Amino acid sequence: MKTTKSESIYRLNCFVENKPGVLARIVGLISGRGYNIQTLNVGPTEDGTVSRMRIDVLATDRVVNQIILQLRNQVNVIEVTSRRQ
């Protein structure tokens, strides 16, 4: 995959409320900023009211930080962490 110097793949680990529309909201927030989602993985957790999303994005650390802050601002997002891949 082609990456510019300062961009790398970050994996965002999100725990979100399992409600309709949450996936669209989160994907929209990332793609709405013009960033491409490389991989997306959504699944249940032991707690049926919570889903887990793993999102890989190619971006700079500054952009990823912004995305994380905006994700945390979402009403249905419980927790977000990220790891550079």
Add this chain to the structure above:
Amino acid sequence: MKPSKAVRNGARALVESLERAGVDTVFGYPGGNVLDVFDCLRDSRLRFILNRHEQGAVHCADGYSRATGRPGVVLVTSGPGLTNTITGLGCANMDGVPLVVICGQVELNRIGTDAFQEADTTGLTRAVSKHNFLIKNADEIPETVAQAFYIATHGKPGPVVIDLPCDVQRAATSATYPERISLRAYHPECAASARDVATLAKWLNAAKRPVIYAGGGVIAADAARDLTAMAEKANIPVVTTLMGIGSFDTAHPLAMGMAGIYGTAAAKTALEKADFILALGVRFNDRVTEGAKTSRGVKIVQVDCDPSAIDKNVVVTMGIVADIKDLLTVVASRVKTASHPDWLSVLEALKPIKPKYVPLHRGVIMPQSVIDAVAEATRGRCVLVTDVGQHQMFAARRFPHSRPRRFITSGGMGAMGFGIPAAIGAAIGGAEGPIVAIVGDGGAQMTAEELLLAARERLPIAFIVMNNGTLGMIRQMQKRYFIGDYSNPDFVLLAKAYGLASARVSDPEKLGAAVAKAVRAKKPYLLEVVVDGEATV
């Protein structure tokens, strides 16, 4: 009040919930998929204002909210009713205005079938609202309404949309309004750490050329007085954004005016030459930073209740996520008095805030003089609402703004058509008059239909249409002016048709008297002022 346990339909549960949420006024427009709610509105305590277009309804609720600080409420139908709200939602969302917008929807089992007047409300409003809900069960109505008001008014305020299918409006429920609101994942409460407060105080005390850069967040946090106290204590000059206008009295010796491409020289220099910037409730909009992403050598502390505002456009030295009012209160006691005489004299030399202008053509009114005439006729005491364009920038720059929530303008979105309905909303909210709406001849035609409402409700608003015969801001920005065929209606006749008193003035000698008459009319009044079409901001 004891919550009623009675069974009623979803529509009634909605209206009851709005009453419980403290709503007094609902703006909106009916349609087939929201009729059950309208039936219940009829015998509720809520005042319903029938707009003439859903965009007007949202801008009205927005003006109501900006003037009063209370959330505005809108009720519209599905499909076209909802799509007509999009501009209003985007405008409120950008400027952080709390609204709750409720719209009808087709029956649950018809969602997704391209049913008549169906629109994907949650999909369409996602990017222009702070949050949205689709209610699928009438039992969820009271709780959702409570949550919507909480979300709209906490953290960075913004519009929240509730999509309510018509069969859910008709379904029976005994659900009651919650005493407490519990949101699992949304906790916008925030407070500065003692360490951040100490660092901020230390840097402020050490600064040689400090500046406070105040935005709309200061007004939203109700912190204008605290800002003034802080600025006075250490003699710190204050620059505001467009949205921050009103947070600091422009007549104050420390006021440097507005930042940005249409801002003052004093504000520009203050931000450029400062060694310390305390940024309060601003997002470093590109209209101000002109694309600069980092600061050169200057220390910047950014305070905002919204964590995602920090570092968004400019990387700052320190970000503090806190309520601005709380923060200013704790920092004030640690800030030492200072006078910064050299720094202030540099900036003083760049004043006045109100730029001079030269009349371009003999016997033709300059747009600047219209704002000055309004200031004179009202002695600076009015709610000044604007539309978008050159007249907006003249109004922002020249008017003596002294108090918060008295200058109402579409900043982030810059949505033409905002001015007329926003002024109506402010008047309906009971804003202390007079209320003056300054609009361009272009924007006046985008929401002119709402003038009827001003007449019907006998609102004390002076609508001043600055008619320069062109889309002024565009003419000013375009290298080779082209906008196609542009012409205007007769605004005086148009106002008459809507039931307003109206007049036209084109003689500079008569401007003062005409404006004074309009702002003192205490009734809906439209004054068309023919101004020089070649003036630039």
